[in-house]
Amino acid sequence: MTDQSSDAQTPGIAALRRVPPPTPPGPLSNALVFGWRAILKFRHVPEQLFDLVMTPIMFTLLFTFVFGGALAGSTGDYLQFFLPGILVQTVVFNSVYSGMGLSTDFQKGLFDRFRTLPIWSLAPFAGLMVGDLLRHLIAGGIILGIGLILGYRPEAGLIGTLAAFAMLLTIGFGMGWVFIVLGLLVRTPMTVMTLGFTILFPVTFASNIMVDPATMPGWLRSFVEVNPVSLMTTALRGLMSGTSSLSQIGLALIAPVVLTVTLAPVVLLLYRRR
Amino acid sequence: MPETPQQPRTPNVDTEHIDLAIHARGLVRRFGDLTAVAGIDLEVPRGMIFAVLGPNGAGKTTLLRMLATLTPPDAGRATVMGHDIATAPEKVRFCIAMTGQFASLDEDLTGRENLVMLARLWGFRPGAARGRADELLGAFELSAAARKQVKDYSGGMRRRLDIAASLIVTPGVLFLDEPTTGLDPSARQGVWRLIRQLAASGVTILLTTQYLEEADQLADRIAVIDHGRKIAEGTSRELKAATGSGVLHIALADNAQIEAAAELLSAHLQSAVQRSPEGAELSVLAGDAAAANAAIAALIGGGIALADFRMGTPSLDEVFFALTGKQDATDPENPKAMP
Numbered sequence: 001m002t003d004q005s006s007d008a009q010t011p012g013i014a015a016l017r018r019v020p021p022p023t024p025p026g027p028l029s030n031a032l033v034f035g036w037r038a039i040l041k042f043r044h045v046p047e048q049l050f051d052l053v054m055t056p057i058m059f060t061l062l063f064t065f066v067f068g069g070a071l072a073g074s075t076g077d078y079l080q081f082f083l084p085g086i087l088v089q090t091v092v093f094n095s096v097y098s099g100m101g102l103s104t105d106f107q108k109g110l111f112d113r114f115r116t117l118p119i120w121s122l123a124p125f126a127g128l129m130v131g132d133l134l135r136h137l138i139a140g141g142i143i144l145g146i147g148l149i150l151g152y153r154p155e156a157g158l159i160g161t162l163a164a165f166a167m168l169l170t171i172g173f174g175m176g177w178v179f180i181v182l183g184l185l186v187r188t189p190m191t192v193m194t195l196g197f198t199i200l201f202p203v204t205f206a207s208n209i210m211v212d213p214a215t216m217p218g219w220l221r222s223f224v225e226v227n228p229v230s231l232m233t234t235a236l237r238g239l240m241s242g243t244s245s246l247s248q249i250g251l252a253l254i255a256p257v258v259l260t261v262t263l264a265p266v267v268l269l270l271y272r273r274r
Numbered sequence: 275m276p277e278t279p280q281q282p283r284t285p286n287v288d289t290e291h292i293d294l295a296i297h298a299r300g301l302v303r304r305f306g307d308l309t310a311v312a313g314i315d316l317e318v319p320r321g322m323i324f325a326v327l328g329p330n331g332a333g334k335t336t337l338l339r340m341l342a343t344l345t346p347p348d349a350g351r352a353t354v355m356g357h358d359i360a361t362a363p364e365k366v367r368f369c370i371a372m373t374g375q376f377a378s379l380d381e382d383l384t385g386r387e388n389l390v391m392l393a394r395l396w397g398f399r400p401g402a403a404r405g406r407a408d409e410l411l412g413a414f415e416l417s418a419a420a421r422k423q424v425k426d427y428s429g430g431m432r433r434r435l436d437i438a439a440s441l442i443v444t445p446g447v448l449f450l451d452e453p454t455t456g457l458d459p460s461a462r463q464g465v466w467r468l469i470r471q472l473a474a475s476g477v478t479i480l481l482t483t484q485y486l487e488e489a490d491q492l493a494d495r496i497a498v499i500d501h502g503r504k505i506a507e508g509t510s511r512e513l514k515a516a517t518g519s520g521v522l523h524i525a526l527a528d529n530a531q532i533e534a535a536a537e538l539l540s541a542h543l544q545s546a547v548q549r550s551p552e553g554a555e556l557s558v559l560a561g562d563a564a565a566a567n568a569a570i571a572a573l574i575g576g577g578i579a580l581a582d583f584r585m586g587t588p589s590l591d592e593v594f595f596a597l598t599g600k601q602d603a604t605d606p607e608n609p610k611a612m613p
Contacts, residue, residue, distance in 0.1 A: 017444075019444045022398050022399075022402070029397070037391055040387055041382050041383070108376065111378075113372070113439065118368045
């Protein structure tokens with residue numbers, strides 16, 4: 001079967017030989033292929049990392065040096081307070097990008113091909129998640145690195161930091177579903193982004209990421225106290241300073257778990273309907 | 275266009291035991307108030323090139339998407355390679371591939387990475403996946419661009435890569451949605467050759483097209499659809515017989531004689547006459563050259579001055595005109611046919 005056609009425009013017969021399907025792969029194998037795709041995208045479009053980390057870097061620098069002294073007495077103290085929060089914000093904001101990516105894939109018709117393949121229906125989303133988690137790790141690592149350079153010190157040491165990153169990934173995983181749903185519902189990537197940030201800005205600002213809510217009006221404070229972003233930030237601060245409690249961690253995990261349990265079936269339904 | 279009558283290939287099917295590649299009955303799909311497909315029956319024997327011909331918005335893509343398990347039908351049933359699209363879509367997916375109207379590729383990845391990814395999804399091990407990708411890239415003249423991102427590919431290259439992506443595993447049925455729309459003539463010829471080769475290798479091909487010429491060149495059988503319904507089906511020869519094998523185009527020297535000329539032609543050829551929007555030009559199904567000759571003689575005998583005349587194959591417009599009595603295939607709401 002090495003017969004190549006002499007006609008330059010005509011494909012060789014060898015490629016048109018009958019190729020039967022190999023043994024069908026398992027769901028995990030499918031998901032890993034999509035994860036590999038996400039990694040390839042990092043290699044081909046490294047600019048996306050720039051988008052991911054520039055905003056949190058600006059936030060870290062501006063808040064620490066402009067407001068830090070006024071808010072916490074010294075820039076060092078403020079950074080110690082602010083850094084775990086900006087990590088949460090970074091991860092939450094980053095999940096918008098997976099929704100945008102999904103919307104782009106749909107627009108380009110790429111998912112039509114995936115859907116005509118005999119693969120596990122949720123595999124493309126699992127792959128998106130793999131890409132997301134990688135993005136969270138890289139962006140989180142960069143922000144933490146900058147924090148360390150500026151003088152941030154996680155009192156809980158390496159173990160606490162690793163636990164904090166595990167928590168970050170869990171948060172990212174849960175938030176990811178929200179934007180996958182948006183990506184499935186909304187036609188254009190730009191709209192996904194606009195909608196995403198319209199939701200996320202109030203939710204992250206009306207939280208305890210930037211300031212202690214003690215000086216906020218009562219109605220706002222009661223929102224901030226139950227805002228999942230606040231609960232996550234509290235848990236992350238606890239983990240990185242070594243003062244976390246089980247109840248803090250439990251409260252922080254409510255939102256990611258609820259989002260996953262409720263939205264994963266919605267994603268499947270929307271995907272099959274589309 | 276030179277007339278090159280094509281012998282329809284005999285499909286590799288034992289007609290005694292017709293096992294059809296596609297068998298559809300009464301497929302319906304609505305989108306809100308719009309009925310995109312309004313009850314279509316289809317029987318496509320294995321190994322055949324079958325063309326679905328129709329204007330934009332006729333329901334071609336929706337029909338294809340239903341058969342490819344992408345859009346569930348609202349009514350009707352269909353089997354593809356013996357598997358029901360509604361009850362066993364995952365079995366259907368094992369024996370089909372679809373190349374959509376817009377290249378369904380990851381533009382950020384290279385051509386090779388796209389193919390390797392799809393081969394891995396089919397279950398090839400990494401080495402075998404790379405081997406199959408390289409084999410297809412070579413066959414489709416894309417080796418040189420294998421490591422370029424797809425966003426840098428030309429339209430023709432994308433289309434070839436897209437078709438290659440559908441052949442990682444040899445499909446039983448290959449769906450091609452307007453495979454040559456937007457391609458330049460040489461790229462179009464390349465895709466046509468490719469489709470013929472695929473069919474010769476035993477793949478059943480269902481393609482949609484807006485071009486009569488494309489259906490004529492490629493397909494063993496053609497279904498003409500309009501407004502979600504099948505309005506005719508047959509070999510290209512049969513359809514041409516139904517529409518008359520040739521169309522006589524006449525340009526008049528004097529626009530004032532157009533009514534008289536149309537009457538004469540209509541009486542002579544027993545066929546409705548179409549007027550060009552610009553006026554002074556008429557076209558009519560003539561059947562054969564002898565009949566056309568006689569009609570021209572009658573025009574001249576009737577004192578009508580001709581600027582030009584020629585015979586041509588019917589265009590999609592003319593096929594539609596003959597089949598539906600409506601003049602403009604692309605604008606069915608605006609019939610301009612002469613009585």
